[in-house]
Amino acid sequence: MQKSGYKNMWVYIEHDGQTATPVGLELCCEIRKLCDAAGDRLYAVILGDLCETEVEKVKGCGIDGLIFVSGTGYEFFNTDAWANAFAVLSRKYKPSAIFVGGTINGRDFAPRFAVQLDTGCTSDAMELAYDPETGDIQFIEPAVGGKIMAVITVPVMRPQIGTIRPGTFRYAPTGAKENIEVIHEEISYDPDAIRCRHIDFLPDEADPEMDIAHADCIVCVGNGLKDSEHLERYRMLAKLLNGKLGCTRPLYDRGILPYKLQIGQSGVMVKTKLYISFGVSGAVNHTAGVDAEVFVAVDRNPDAQIFRYCDYGIVGDMDEICDEMIEQLQAGKA
Ligand SMILES: Cc1cc2nc3c(=O)[nH]c(=O)nc-3n(C[C@H](O)[C@H](O)[C@H](O)COP(=O)(O)OP(=O)(O)OC[C@H]3O[C@@H](n4cnc5c(N)ncnc54)[C@H](O)[C@@H]3O)c2cc1C
Structure with a gap:
């Protein structure tokens, strides 16, 4: 694989239509720094409809571009449509790295589209660094029962995919850039091919x-x-x-x-x-x-x-x- 053919970093913005989950914003703020070190552009990826005020918040995190995905299959979270959308987008735009919040949903679909793309997915990194020598992202996390900090890289394949636990990085928006590129993609997934069904939603009792x-x-x-x-x-x-x-x-x-x-x-x-x-x-x-x-x-x-x-x-x-x-x-x- 030619690593040089893959450029820019993406952050997935998880949301419920009204609110973007904080981890997506935290990640945008952190990945901005990695993009600056790598000379890459930072794109936020939004599947389905998100209200405008929240999109403005995402823009405030120093992103260079937004990729909006619409189509069928996004009415409720499901692994099939989500993994498919990222696999399709990745094949088309060839990002170097994709970062997904380590929420229940993120941890579910990120490894799936990594498999579809034949690449690696690191779970639950606690630190991230960019290695200018290799151009690889270093995903750093405790290993061997917490005795060492392991540095995990995806040295051969692209994109490099990782899930990051919510709260790992600070939400410290640097402000919206001028001329943010906006890309609209329609990627439909056959609702009949989705292997799970949405039956009901029971929110956690707030305590x-x-x-x-x-x-x-x-x-x-x-x-x-x-x-x-x-x-x-x-x-x-x-x-x-x-x-x-x-x-x-x-x-x-x-x-x-x-x-x-x-x-x-x-x-x-x-x-x-x-x-x-x-x-x-x-x-x-x-x-x-x-x-x-x-x-x-x-x-x-x-x-x-x-x-x-x-x-x-x-x-x-x-x-x-x-x-x-x-x-x-x-x-x-x-
Ligand atoms: C993949 C993975 C993920 C993990 N994730 C987490 C995680 O999210 N959170 C987490 O906490 N752990 C996690 N662990 C477990 C972690 O490695 C430790 O085993 C755990 O944190 C130890 O908890 P502890 O310090 O309470 O217990 P112990 O290591 O058993 O320590 C107990 C301490 O209490 C002291 N003590 C005993 N009696 C008294 C007393 N009367 N007065 C004063 N001190 C006393 C002892 O000296 C000792 O230092 C994870 C492990 C793995 C492998």
Whole structure:
């Protein structure tokens, strides 16, 4: 394959017609930097109708072009029409790289069109870089149980495809460029060939306690927790700090807290002002999901890896230290 025949980078904009999912905007802002390094143009790809105000938001992320796809098959998300549209577009325009938000839908269709194009798809990258020597994108993510950061490239085939977890990059729009190129493509997919049927849509019940991605303060409880009876004090600490409770994966695995509170590579990515971890060892799969202005770690093991990440470390028993914090805060409020 002639890699030089493939140019420019694309970001898929997932939406429900009214709102673009934040990850598409985050990706546009980040991929802008890669395009600048590579001398590529950045295109946002929108399937189906998206309202004009949201399209303006996409434009504000420094894109060079927009590709709108219309036709049959886009009334509801389905892997068949989505994968087909990207395969058709890619064969026609030959982008060098395509980035898809690692949402449930993105993780579903991205590998499928990668297979159709005989190329590679990297899932859940946590960092991206452009290698000027090879012209390859480096997809960087934890591997071997989080012990190393693996650099994954697609050195031979094009396009390079990757899914990126929501919240990995910041939404920092640089403003709309003048003369954004607009391309309209009609790619119809036979509705009878779609192998799934839309039966109903049941939205998640909104529970503010479960929405931790942008909480100002997070009290994160790890596997050091003895059992669920010991959890209440951490809830109380979070409440006193106007924060929210989060957890590591073992607490979800143990059935103590729900998946929506799991922070890390395979959970929620959080951006917060204050992060206090209790009984968290500091596996990179967890810490990769934490972007905190101030990181405080409590662990009884002075050699725990978490102490390499935190701004302030406290060695001791997690329950005792949590109780002490509660006491101090209550005394301060009294
Ligand atoms: C592909 C993949 C994806 C993953 N994704 C995630 C993810 O999204 N999020 C995530 O969290 N993990 C994830 N993991 C798991 C991750 O590798 C770690 O196993 C996990 O983060 C460890 O959680 P922990 O620190 O709570 O538990 P442990 O590693 O068991 O650490 C417990 C800590 O508690 C301390 N402790 C014990 N008792 C006390 C006490 N009384 N007082 C004070 N300290 C005490 C111990 O010293 C220890 O440091 C993933 C793994 C893989 C392979």
